[in-house]
């Protein structure tokens with residue numbers, strides 16, 4: 132493994148933040164209820180037949196700086212229907228907030244990005260809204276969104292989403308920390324080069340199979356980041372172990388490469404996880420022995436170890452500080468996408484020290500599904 136922040140790369144165009152994550156789901160109306168009552172998202176915007184969009188519905192939910200968009204096609208001829216048939220519910224688009232969509236798009240295409248949709252700049256009474264998209268691993272895309280001169284709520288044809296109140300515990304989630312892709316065998320470096328070449332992102336962490344393996348399964352990983360550190364995109368590929376890698380299980384059930392997990396940042400993980408558990412989130416179980424010599428491994432921390440143990444929260448430390456993290460079980464019936472909740476106290480790592488404990492827990496579940 133190495134971690135480096137010395138090489139800044141050459142960022143070819145200005146990428147500011149994650150703008151939103153768009154899910155293709157077969158029944159957005161019901162999925163929206165889950166993300167509201169379980170993860171504490173609030174209704175934000177909507178488009179569909181009522182707003183002049185006849186092909187699909189999209190619900191935008193907001194939680195502090197996080198925007199999730201849930202899109203359901205309204206007919207079998209919509210490309211989203213093919214996507215859902217193949218992959219099940221999952222993430223289709225990791226969208227970036229940019230300045231000047233045409234410039235970003237042309238710049239990306241010039242260096243080898245594959246187009247998904249050319250720039251469309253809409254000018255209406257709310258101002259100017261720009262979007263375009265390029266393809267990435269699997270059947271996924273990255274949209275470029277420029278709404279810096281747009282005064283509307285979300286995007287053209289979207290209206291405010293009004294839904295009846297529901298009750299849930301406030302989850303204190305703040306923003307997207309990183310989004311991880313799983314790619315096919317021996318494809319990790321292909322996609323690393325793609326992000327380096329197309330975006331000018333830097334690779335700042337790399338793990339080989341020796342770093343991340345348990346008795347049975349293994350993976351390799353690289354982490355790419357934007358110059359301003361606001362976009363962090365780890366990419367995993369399976370590695371050879373005694374039995375099937377968890378990444379391979381994902382690839383089998385997602386039927387190809389795709390987003391494995393979204394990590395969401397909180398500034399009080401104990402509060403967040405207590406609320407999320409009360410709201411009904413299922414997290415991976417962590418063996419009690421993980422906490423036996425935790426302080427020897429990570430040194431002094433601000434949190435009460437008993438509380439961390441009760442909530443199955445993991446801790447890892449590197450030279451710049453520590454982090455606390457926890458992982459949900461898959462959030463749909465296919466063992467594909469899951470969510471990580473993370474609190475950073477100095478560390479910019481990804482919890483490398485927890486991989487052993489974590490993988491043992493994931494493998495236990497994989498075994499129960501008969502996929503190990």
Ligand code: FE2
Nearest residue numbers: 311394471481
């Ligand atoms: Fe993560």
